[in-house]
Amino acid sequence: MVPVVLVSRRWLVWGPLLVVWQVGAAWAVDQWSSWEWLRAISAVLAWLVCLGVVLWGFGSAVIFSRRGFWVPFDGRGRWDEVVAREDLALTLRVGAKYGMDRVVHFDRVDDWPATQRILDERLPSDLPGIETTEPHEQWRQGLEEHADDLLRRIAREVTPPASERTWLRPEDRPFAVHQLQLSFEPVGGSTVEIRLGEEWFPQIRVDGCYAYAPELDEDDDDAVEAADDVMAEAAAILVSIFRGAHRTQLPAWRINDERGKTWDFYPRPPL
Structure with missing residues (x-):
């Protein structure tokens, strides 16, 4: 299975629009404003917006591979480590370092039909069950x-x-x-x-x-x-x-x- 990257559709729509708007506003200020301090601030703000959109996109993505998955800022795991599933939430066998069950959510890409399909393909219907989890x-x-x-x-x-x-x-x-x-x-x-x-x-x-x-x-x-x-x-x-x-x-x-x-x-x- 070739690695698949899904990104929230909300980011795909609003992220580029926000970058274009801010970069365009910075260009307009640089062209027509006579206030030097405003030109400097607009350039810095444009870079901050671009950086924020990149981080937003990174936090809106899910990476699927043949062996496992990675949900940035939420967790990663292998398919064979999953013991329970509740729709788009997967519970892994080994819990988190702070004692709770380790649950990875895929809600950020719930607007892609491929999300449900990939989970159905990679996970059996007869998972061991949440009672088989163990502490980290x-x-x-x-x-x-x-x-x-x-x-x-x-x-x-x-x-x-x-x-x-x-x-x-x-x-x-x-x-x-x-x-x-x-x-x-x-x-x-x-x-x-x-x-x-x-x-x-x-x-x-x-x-x-x-x-x-x-x-x-x-x-x-x-x-x-x-x-x-x-x-x-x-x-x-x-x-x-x-x-x-x-x-x-x-x-x-x-x-x-x-x-x-x-x-x-x-x-x-x-x-």
């Missing part, structure tokens, strides 16, 4: 390191129960990401789970109830120190749970540790 290696490594760090902090004070790691697909809502879940062996008959990746504070669940994030210093400009405080607080909650902290009945319940600190758990995650 960089996102995976980052959350694995956070999980290891959290377990090391817990192990300094108490031996944590054995745990199993599971990757969870993004939920069906905007900006959802792949999450790493640690499921621990029952502690005193209770189920304990941790989810990393979705929120700034690890999502801790005990018997289905969620720990509300503690009040930390939101004015802390040191991102490294703030992240350390978050992990330290999460580790403290889990240490108390694994030590069998006393529970106080609430709409759900509250745990209290020997240092007088408390954490509340509720049936729904914090908003």
Whole structure:
């Protein structure tokens, strides 16, 4: 398949007209205006308009080849990496570096019949499905390191129960990401789970109830120190749970540790 380049028809119509109009206006000013500063400004403006139209055209294009595709400013991929399709949106097997599914849209050239035809020709009707997506290696490594760090902090004070790691697909809502879940062996008959990746504070669940994030210093400009405080607080909650902290009945319940600190758990995650 010879590479095919499609450009939005809107750019094909308005782009050249805009360039011609601006270049013509600059020529007219240069010929008839006696104001030197206006001639200089019109020339600069003409070049800026030409550059803007070029970038606009680049951002309105899609390049198809035998092996894959490239949508400037949106993404590129190979046909064999596509696991799901919804009309002109393709989902790739490996997610984005920031945790979400990697979806490439072809809406910019939806006014060309060739767009639909090329996608129909290159993609089978029985794609593996969106449930087969997996997190990007960089996102995976980052959350694995956070999980290891959290377990090391817990192990300094108490031996944590054995745990199993599971990757969870993004939920069906905007900006959802792949999450790493640690499921621990029952502690005193209770189920304990941790989810990393979705929120700034690890999502801790005990018997289905969620720990509300503690009040930390939101004015802390040191991102490294703030992240350390978050992990330290999460580790403290889990240490108390694994030590069998006393529970106080609430709409759900509250745990209290020997240092007088408390954490509340509720049936729904914090908003």
